[in-house]
Each structure stands twice: as structure tokens, then as C-alpha cells.
Amino acid sequence: MRREYRSKRYRVNYKNIVIAIISVLAIVFAGIKVTGWIFKKDSTVYLEKKYGNQKIEKINKGKIVYLTTPNKKLNEILLENANKVKDKIKENRLYDCSSALYFNTIAQVNCSLKEGNNVLEYSKLAFNITSNETLTFDKIFRDNTRRVTDVVKNLSEVDKNVINIDDTHITLGNDDKNVKIVIKDNVHLFKTGNGLPTLFQNKQITPRQFTYEKGKKIVALTFDDGPLNAVHGKIRDLLNQHNIPGTFYVIGNLVERNPDEVLKTYQSGHTIANHSYTHPGLFNKNLTNIGDANVKIEYDKTDDAIFKVIGKDATTTRPPGGFVNKKVAALTNQKQVMWSVDSLDWKNRNADAVYNAVKQNIHNYSVVLFHDLYESTYEALKRLIPELKQEGYTFVGIDTFLELCKEVKNGYCNIADRY
């Protein structure tokens, strides 16, 4: 009895030991998991929203985490990056990647190479799964470092190639030194079509395309100071009827007041360009004497107004009154465009006078200055356009004009950045 009892006790104890060992193992294992989790959360690469799957592989006593996402192109990039780091894997080293999807469009992938707890290398990649492209600073920020610099302090001190996007912020730079940009407050900075919530709401506009006839004389019709009144639309419709493009140097605050007109004009295939926000150029005030900060406001607010309506930045500026110098021009990325034929429509307000001024001065590679403000300008154009066509002119927008000028080196072409 006693012996039996004893042996029974032994058996029970043996069982306890097994349970204890299993428990210890479980605690140790869980501990590794928990510390691993804590470590991961604090590390460079941890992203909470998962996009894709991780597969761990052991290499040279170290580990490499391969990430596979639902996007084929992104996977190619990730595999290429992982293969590049492969040679560096050795004992106690881990290459780890995690990913997340934001706005249903931007896959953010962050990777790091660690030795123990030390991060040796890291990379951050924002990828647009709709357009299948890696997002660069220029692709996100309307190709305009200057504009972002005005809003984001210390931008020059951070690595702009390291981009981290999440639901609320775009962070530029690495973990030690970075700037955070609140998306909601800075939507005007972001280019459309990259999936971010922009002012433009990702609406795609495909404007009509005009072609010109090679070998013919070249003319660009340009219209300043609108869209203020019904003449803007009348001139646009006239150009449309004749199947020719025009260029409209618009005033920013009028764009804000008449966005529908600007959109219609852009959709019709005409060029929308920058003519300042308030049109300083009268009463001794012009872009050359209002101070750098005010010039920037004039340029940038107009760019923003145009971008908001057509989803595209203007490519050229016409300084009001033609007042510009090198210093002023350096405050924008855009070409400063003048004219070679002045219709003097603002002065004469008479259709015959406008007609004559253009007819007497027009030449091959003309940029003709009009204002889409006066009925008399519209009346003059009704006569001018068919006649110029008959005289062998073909009509181009200002960007095409500047392109053609690069090729021909015609003396009259010298209308851009002429100061």
C-alpha cells in the first residue's frame, strides 16, 4: 500500500516536471514573441496596416524577410532590393520589411537591415499601386521644391528621397531627422493623380488636342487679364469654331471667381497660364518693386488657383505690364513670356484699330498680345482669324511655340525670359 502510494506520488511529480518544462518553454517562447513585438513596434520598419505577406528565410546564420504584395511591379522592386542586401546578411543580422496601404492607393514599404538592435541600413518606399510607380518628391509635390520650402521649414536639412506616407502625414527624411507634413492642411502642395486627397479630387481631365500644320507660318494668340466678363467665353468659342488654340494669361483672383470658365477653356484645348494674382502693374506698382514675398504670393496663389481648377500647373508666366527682371523671374520655376505683336486693344477699344495693328505687324513666329476683356477685341478677331489662315498661318499654344522656337532659332522667337 505504502509503496503503491509512493510510486503514485512519484508519477504525479514526474508529470508536474513535464508540465513545468512545457510551461517554462511556453513562457520563454512567448517572451521572445512579446519582446520581438515590442522591438518591432519601436523600430524603423513597423507598420500597423498590413499589405502583403512576409516570408522569413535563413541565410548565413542571419535572416531575411521577403515581402510579397498583391502588386506585381512592387514585388519586382522588393525582390531586387532584398537581393541587393543578401550579401550583407550574416550572424545576428536581420533584413526586415513591413508594408501598409493608405488611401487604397499608396503602398508604403519600410525595410531595415539590423544587427541585433542596431539599424545598419534602412529604406522607405512609397509606391502608387494604381499607376504602378514609385513616388518621388517631385511626383508628390508638383515638381516644385520652392513651393514646399515656403510651407515646410527645415526641408533642406532632411533627405527628401526618404518618403513615408500614412493616413495623415507625409514624412520626409529618416527617423533621426525628418519633417512631417500634415496632408489635410497642405493639400494644395500635392500633385493630382498620385492617389492622395488633393484639392483636385483626382478627377481626370483630358483636354482636346490641337495640331498645327508644319511648314506654315507660326502664330500664337495670347489673351491677358481674364476671365472677367463674357468676352472670355466668346473668344474661346470663336477659337473653338475655327479649330485653333489660344493661350490665356489669367489673373489668379479671377480664376477663383470664375473657375467654370477656366475649366471650359482648358478642356477646349487652350493653354491656361499665369498672369499674377492681383495684376500689380499699374500706378507704379509692379512685380519688380513690390518685394520678393509679394511676388511669390502673386505667382503662387495664381498657380494654386489654376491647379485647383485644371489639376495641372501653368508652365509660363506673363508678368503684368511686362515688368520683370532676373530677380523676380528667379522667384518662380516658370518661363516669363512676353509678346512680339501688340494689338493695343486695351488702348484703342476699337475693332478696326485692333485689326490694323495686328495686320500691319504680324510676322512668322508672332506672339500676339490681346486682352479677353473687350467686345472690340472679339470683333477684330472674327476678321483676323480667317484672314491669317488664308495668309498661310498656323496657330499654336504658347508651349508649342516655345518648343518650335528651340528648333528654328528665329529672331522673333526671343519672347521668353527676355530681360
Ligand SMILES: [Zn+2]
Ligand atoms: Zn495684364
